[in-house]
Amino acid sequence: MEVELKEMLDDLLSLRQSLSDPSLHASIDKLQSHVDHLTHLAKSVPVRRSKVKDMSAEVVDSNPYSRLMALQRMGIVENYERIREFSVAIVGIGGVGSVAAEMLTRCGIGRLLLYDYDKVELANMNRLFFRPEQVGMTKTDAAVQTLSDINPDVVLEACNELNQTWMESGVSEDAVSGHIQLLIPGETACFACAPPLVVASGVDERTLKREGVCAASLPTTMGVVAGLLVQNTLKFLLKFGYVSPYLGYSSLKDYFPTMAMKPNPQCSNAACLQRQKEYILAKPARDAAANAKMEAEASAAAADVPLHVDNEWNISVVDDSEQENTGGTSSDALPEGLTRELPSADEFPKHSTYGATDTAVDDLEDLRRQLDALNAD
Template sequence: MAAGGERPTGRMSAEVTDSNPYSRLMALKRMGIVEDYELLLFDYDRVELANMNRLFFQPHQAGLSKVEAAKNTLRNINPDVEFEVHNYNITTMDNFQHFMDRIRGGGLVEGKAVDLVLSCVDNFEARMAINAACNELPQVWMESGVSENAVSGHIQLVVPGETACFACAPPLVVAANIDERTLKREGVCAASLPTTMAIVSGLLVQNVLKYLLGFGSVSYYLGYNAMQDYFPTMRLKPNPQCDDRSCRLQQEQYKKREAERPNTETVDDEEEKEDEVKHEDNDWGIELVSEISEEELKAASGSVPDLPQGITVAYTVPDQQTPPDNAEVVGDTGQSLEELMAAMKSL
């Protein structure tokens, strides 16, 4: 739902045809994999010429609020998505309460919570406001960001009580008591490398699809370092001494839920034992032996090159072993293959 109750004027045909540019989306909707979408957009800045490097805004949108410009761009991409935009500062008291109310009841079905909150803000205060709201509700959300020098970024899944929230591990700008507002310069857009932002936003969207559609492994934390093409991953545990009271409360509730959950990993020893396979006839003398040990595998494999962490080889070429000096070696008789085959047939 857009601001003021405004609805998109055009809707794309649901027919799955080659002429329909959204045919894949419609096919997924028919299969029940993808349902309708609604995006709630919150921001209070206006589009400036310095934002044109984002490749998302367009020059004719200069002066519009960022949420209105984003709605217009996204509606042109897919008119089937419903939008609800709010152009205000979520860090103020009144706006923060309304922000929480829309997370709690602004889902596709009015009155139900949203499925996921995405944080793409560029300042600490806004991140802390999102963090406080999601901890109190509680609401799963994904945080993302690009560094000030624009050559690194990260995405992070935050599950209140289960993983570290944004306040559990504050960034250096807060740990060093730096006022981040002094870091911004007039007319300059921080993190002004659109390639880095495109990569980080792509990683964020990919993680969202895995989380909502339930495939693959959802990343709890995935970083990106453009200088070394390095993608560190980790899972951050919550801090028991977190400054956010709601975070500590969610941690206690998560521990209680885990303690009450039945232990499904315990299996009777009888079920684990496999029945011994017996064959009355075994004319060929086939035997079932244990799997090759790791030591035997290393002995039968070739040398493995030095590789960075997380990369392994699929197979290696065995080293050519020279026979020992006392080994019996068959001499060369000078006979051709056909002659040897004829001699074997005559035996």
Template sequence: MATVEELKLRVRELENELIKCKQKQSAAEDAQSQELHRPKIDKMSAEVVDSNPYSRLMALKRMGIVDDYELLLFDYDKVELANMNRLFFQPHQAGLSKVEAAEHTLRNINPDVSFETHNYNITTMENFTHFMERISQGGLEDGKPVDLVLSCVDNFEARMAINTACNELGQIWMESGVSENAVSGHIQLIIPGETACFACAPPLVVAANIDEKTLKREGVCAASLPTTMGVVAGILVQNVLKYLLKFGTVSYYLGYNAMQDFFPTMAMKANPQCNDRYCRKQQEEYKKKEAERPKVEVVEVEEEVVHEDNEWGIELVSEVSDAELQAASGSVPDLPEGITVAYTIPAESPASGETVEETEQSLEELMAQMRKL
């Protein structure tokens, strides 16, 4: 009778055979789809025709556009049926690695894109070293770094690995995430030394010194709402385009609360006491660059008062002096600080202080007396 270990070994062998069968099936389907789909395009065209897949994209040329596109994908997970709600993976891809399944799908959509996939966990020492090497030398030009790193991971350990690599290399990256209840998310642009890195403001699980692996319970998983992920992914990609193509305002931090449709935004400065020593080093480098940058002096220039001319050469001049205007306004009451009156009541007595005696004479008699004077 077979032992438990032998049965487990046989189960793993059968699982591997099943994966190989699915991979062969997927490869055959990809080969078939390649025949059905368009061939590669040698040069992007701006011709406005429905058969040109880049005509709409090239319409943005007035804003500036990149010459080529390339994706480097890192992931160690496999596609499961539970991932079907992502509206990206397909049922026949179950068992494939996520990077492989993603490459197949994306290549079918656009065969002009170059892909490089790595099916491993970036948090291990050996894989982390290779991960850093590809960031620093995996750009479109051989030996040049990538333009930008995008983080779409679902755990703190992987985010910290990306944060450590980018701080050490001085690599700009954008971090994104969706909450466990699937109704909120955020994106964040991280410029080493200039903005707060992911370690500058650690979340509660780090501040409380809790191992996030212990937070997962058997039979319990985080919620996953494709609409929330779609909104966050769209905001992230839009921010990437604005950063790479240099148009619009790039967000440093933008949140999304699906319950209230609330989009908070902010900018966070780097923490001088950050636990990441490479972050502190990048902060010092940034301070030196800012000190060496030429200072722009702001000179205040008084605007010349320009009187509008008119065809008659008439100039309006007030005939009332400031003192006369103040006297006519009357006294100002003593009010608390910050409160002023809208207007004042003029004094009742004449300015000369003289009084007029009452008389019983009629108006005609008074006018006759004035004529004799």
């Protein structure tokens, strides 16, 4: 836009010089003033970066994906660029959902589908995402506005019936605890198997907001839960690490309970029961694939090929048994030229306990004689 405005100013200047009637110069000057004002406004608008066609691992300041692609270079993720192939739907753009959407956007997810019926209010400003100037906008519109500025490469636009895998999360009303949960139809519990409090009580969530009554909200708790949620999502999508079926968080005790959430065979949801049958029928093929994978991994391990033989970071992997068999070298040995202020436990003199034992026996005999003398009196 700045280029077009500059061309317009040049055209106005040329027009002013070509006009022989001085009475028209005032109108030209007024137009120039308006264009100057628009140019100033255009310069004050944040510049959005251009879209990046392919993710690159090149380590330069201008590459928005260099630190993400480093996960691939270090062998943590096999192919990080696959993240652009995935679509993630986020239902509820609140304290957790909005932060999760921002994290996924920064990670370069391919497509985000955002769902929320609510609008941004000043009461939402304790969250980590929304801004005061967005008050009155729908949360989805405000999210698209913010996320598009962060990463224009992400396309921004419900579930047993669709056989979709879901990551569910929640924060308690007292804002000091929360959880994340992996929902795989047929394999893990659905909302009907183990319903959240709102679902179990049959309450419409829209009626929970009442005058003078509100739940507590801490951006710290929501940030922690959102981080756990997105981390679990990335591990599931890119197939690295352990994907938690359920992970809780208690900020008061720094407690992170985890458990498996199996589906209920008597679930009231017909679609859930159907997915459970399909999961059981597919078990033989799934077990055979798992066994084949284990055998392949065992064969690869038998080859005894060390990890990271040659790498640009000069990282080497040391077997634990090698450290155990070094023998004689203390783990707390100091480099040459350094001395300890106090002697180590190994060097501390060990005194014989025989003398101390004899003294204790003598003292005991003396005490006994004194007691006998008192009894005799």
